Amino acid sequence: MEIESTHQRRSFLKWLMGLSIFGWLGTVFYPIARFLIPPRIPEANISSIRVGTAKDFLVGTGTIFQFGRKPGILIRLKNDDYKAFDATCTHLSCIVQYRDDLNQIWCACHNGRFDLSGRNVAGPPPRPLEEFDVNMKGDEVWVTKRT
Amino acid sequence: MKEHLFQWIDQRFEIGAFIEFLKKKRVPHGKGWYWYYFGGVALFLFIIQVVTGILLLLYYKASADSAFESIRFIMSQVEFGWLIRSLHTWSANLMLLAIFIHMFSVFFLGAYKKPRELTWVTGFFLLLLAMFFGFSGYLLPWNELSYFATKVGTDIIGVIPVVGKGVMTLLRGSEEVTGATLPRFYGIHVAVLPILFFILLSAHLLFIQIQGMHEPKGWDKLSEEKKIYIPFFPNFILRDLLLWLIVLNILAFLAVFFPWELGEKANLFASAPAGIKPEWYFMFMFETLKFIPAKVWVIDGELLGILAFGIGGLVWLLIPFIDKTEEGTVRSRTVKIGGLFVVAFIVIMTALGYLL
Numbered sequence: 001m002e003i004e005s006t007h008q009r010r011s012f013l014k015w016l017m018g019l020s021i022f023g024w025l026g027t028v029f030y031p032i033a034r035f036l037i038p039p040r041i042p043e044a045n046i047s048s049i050r051v052g053t054a055k056d057f058l059v060g061t062g063t064i065f066q067f068g069r070k071p072g073i074l075i076r077l078k079n080d081d082y083k084a085f086d087a088t089c090t091h092l093s094c095i096v097q098y099r100d101d102l103n104q105i106w107c108a109c110h111n112g113r114f115d116l117s118g119r120n121v122a123g124p125p126p127r128p129l130e131e132f133d134v135n136m137k138g139d140e141v142w143v144t145k146r147t
Numbered sequence: 148m149k150e151h152l153f154q155w156i157d158q159r160f161e162i163g164a165f166i167e168f169l170k171k172k173r174v175p176h177g178k179g180w181y182w183y184y185f186g187g188v189a190l191f192l193f194i195i196q197v198v199t200g201i202l203l204l205l206y207y208k209a210s211a212d213s214a215f216e217s218i219r220f221i222m223s224q225v226e227f228g229w230l231i232r233s234l235h236t237w238s239a240n241l242m243l244l245a246i247f248i249h250m251f252s253v254f255f256l257g258a259y260k261k262p263r264e265l266t267w268v269t270g271f272f273l274l275l276l277a278m279f280f281g282f283s284g285y286l287l288p289w290n291e292l293s294y295f296a297t298k299v300g301t302d303i304i305g306v307i308p309v310v311g312k313g314v315m316t317l318l319r320g321s322e323e324v325t326g327a328t329l330p331r332f333y334g335i336h337v338a339v340l341p342i343l344f345f346i347l348l349s350a351h352l353l354f355i356q357i358q359g360m361h362e363p364k365g366w367d368k369l370s371e372e373k374k375i376y377i378p379f380f381p382n383f384i385l386r387d388l389l390l391w392l393i394v395l396n397i398l399a400f401l402a403v404f405f406p407w408e409l410g411e412k413a414n415l416f417a418s419a420p421a422g423i424k425p426e427w428y429f430m431f432m433f434e435t436l437k438f439i440p441a442k443v444w445v446i447d448g449e450l451l452g453i454l455a456f457g458i459g460g461l462v463w464l465l466i467p468f469i470d471k472t473e474e475g476t477v478r479s480r481t482v483k484i485g486g487l488f489v490v491a492f493i494v495i496m497t498a499l500g501y502l503l
Contacts, residue, residue, distance in 0.1 A: 038320045038327060064416050069323070071416045087418070091449065092302040092436075093323075094295055097418030108419040109299055110437045124448050126441040 043069055048144040050137075057082075057141065062098025062105070065143070071095050072132060072143060073105065075116070084143045085118050086130040096129070105129065172379035177363035182252035184390050185245050186355075191391045192242035193348070195398070196280075199235040200337065207287070209333035211326030214289035215412040222409060233402035239281055241398060243428045246274050254466070254486050257474045258361035264467035266358070269351040271464045276344045281426055283336040289329060294413035296425050297332070298324045299433075306449050325415065364474045424500065431496035432456055434503075463489070 046068045057063055057076040064087055065072050073087040075098045085105065087095050094109035104121070105114040112123035118131045133144045157163050174183065206225055208217040221228035250270060253259055259267035286297045301324060305315035320327035366374055377383055425433045432452075439448040462469070470482040 036317055038316065041321075062418075064418055066416050073418075091441075092299045094298060094419040094423075095417065108421045108423045109295060110433075120441065124436065124439060124441050126447050126449075 047147075048142060051084075051141045051143050053139045054136075054141060055139075060100045064095060064097075067132075067143065067145075073098060074134070074141065074143065075105070077116070082134040082136075082141060083116055084132040084134045085114075086132070088129075089125055090120065090127040090129065091123070091125040169380045170378075172359075173376040174360050174379055174383045175362045175366065176375045176377045177366060179252075179256060179363060182248075182256060183360060184387065185249035185252060187387045188390060188394055189242055189245035189249055190348075190352075191394060192238045192245055192398075193344075195234065195238040195395075196242060197341070199231050199238065202231050203235055204337065209287070209330050211289060211329055211413075214287060214329055215409070218288045218409055229406055230402060233406040234398060236407040237401045237405075238398055239284065240427070241394070241401075243277055243281060246277055247428070250274060251486070251490060253361075255483060256361065257364065257479065257483075259467040260474075261467070261471065262358055263354070263361060266351060266354040267467045268464065269347050269354065273344065273347050273351060276340055276347065278428060280336065280340050280344070281428065283332045283340065285426060286329065286332045287336065288409060289413045290410040291413055291417070291420055292410055292423060294324060294415070295419045295423050296429075297328065300425070300429070301328075303436075303449065303453060306447070306453055308450070427497060430500040431493045434496045434500040459489075 049065075049067060051063075051065045051072075051074055057074060059076050059080065060078055062073050062075045065074055067086075071087040073085050073096060075083045075085075077083060085096075089096050089107040089109065089112055091107065091110055091112050094107050096105050096107045096112075096114070098104075099106045102113070103116065105116070105118070106112070107123070107125065110124050112125035113121050114125065114129050115121050118129035120126065120128050131146065133146055135142045135144060153162075203221065206217055206221045206228070208214060218232065221232055223229075225231075253267065253270070282297075282300055286293045301315050301318055304318065305311045307314070316322055318328070318331060319325070320331045362374075424430065435456075436449060436452045439452045441448050443451050466482065470479055472478045
């Protein structure tokens with residue numbers, strides 16, 4: 001009887017000691033896992049930027065500009081109107097371009113197309129492009145995020 | 148002297164048994180014998196990858212400011228730098244081609260069946276590693292094409308439910324593909340993948356040594372006299388070496404007359420160039436994603452594509468456990484027809500990728 005209880009106690013202790021392997025694995029792999037996660041770099045919350053002056057943008061062309069850490073696209077239409085969008089394709093994040101021949105925004109990666117309101121009209125993109133407001137301050141072109 | 152040296156080594160390491168094993172080892176020489184050489188070709192090209200890769204390491208600098216410039220330096224200033232880089236890129240492509248041919252020949256010869264299931268499984272993972280080698284190495288020159296290929300490739304990983312976004316950020320070293328991505332891909336390409344590849348390759352080769360090569364269809368019914376074998380050493384090895392020499396010549400021809408271009412330096416704020424394409428071995432997946440609509444019922448098209456390829460890959464991995472029957476049975480034939488569809492799909496989609 002006593003032997004059996006000693007045996008039970010021993011197997012319980014063995015089991016308990018066995019659990020410590022998880023603690024050991026945790027202390028080894030936790031720092032490695034945390035090390036692999038890139039630290040967050042705070043981003044300035046830019047809502048409006050000056051993209052350039054009117055002479056920088058030819059009629060019927062699109063220009064990629066930097067909006068915070070992301071690319072935007074500014075299009076100067078034939079009627080001299082401006083349009084601006086987030087330039088990251090909503091399909092697989094390639095940077096889009098303006099095609100004057102199609103009068104559309106086009107993504108070279110998977111042939112996705114957006115109209116000049118940013119709507120996804122052909123190809124695989126699942127969502128429209130985010131549109132920005134464009135304002136002129138004298139000769140300067142300013143792009144502003146919509147709230 | 149030679150005898151003395153042999154005895155000295157043999158007394159310490161007992162290599163006599165190993166030499167006996169080599170003397171007895173033989174390779175079946177039946178119908179379709181030429182397919183047996185493609186695994187060896189892939190191995191040879193891998194060795195070239197290792198050698199040229201180590202040489203490139205001497206000058207390559209893994210940072211967004213200097214990666215492109217360091218490759219340009221290798222190609223324009225370092226003597227034979229253009230050749231080493233071109234050999235590295237061409238042999239990577241030929242290695243993938245050799246692995247694909249090897250895999251499909253094993254499949255259609257039914258060589259994955261009992262007892263070689265684990266050889267197939269290790270081979271499957273070696274293919275995945277080789278593709279990951281290609282994917283990670285593609286970014287290292289930090290040019291326009293490689294930048295967008297990495298953007299698309301890692302974005303695809305991000306689409307996977309639950310874990311996708313986390314894995315994508317871990318791979319990129321940031322939420323976007325930036326200068327932080329390059330050292331990660333470099334570390335994966337020159338340290339992580341080689342270790343994993345070496346372990347799996349050792350297992351793959353060990354299994355083949357233990358079990359011997361697969362015997363062609365119908366050999367189990369032949370009498371011993373009718374089965375033709377050739378000795379592994381020296382006959383098979385010499386044939387292997389001859390083929391390796393031919394492959395080396397093809398490789399040298401390609402590297403010299405079609406040197407790999409460097410292209411334009413990556414610009415994180417430029418549109419994806421027209422005609423952007425991934426490496427040819429990813430083309431069938433890239434092209435398929437183009438044809439899937441944005442939404443299929445309630446599922447996003449890209450997620451559906453990735454799920455389909457994931458399930459397809461899993462079925463391919465489990466082929467030896469799905470088809471356990473002997474060659475010639477209805478089940479075995481059905482699996483082979485399925486394999487023909489896979490080949491046709493890959494070939495057609497790849498061709499469309501280049502034609503459309």
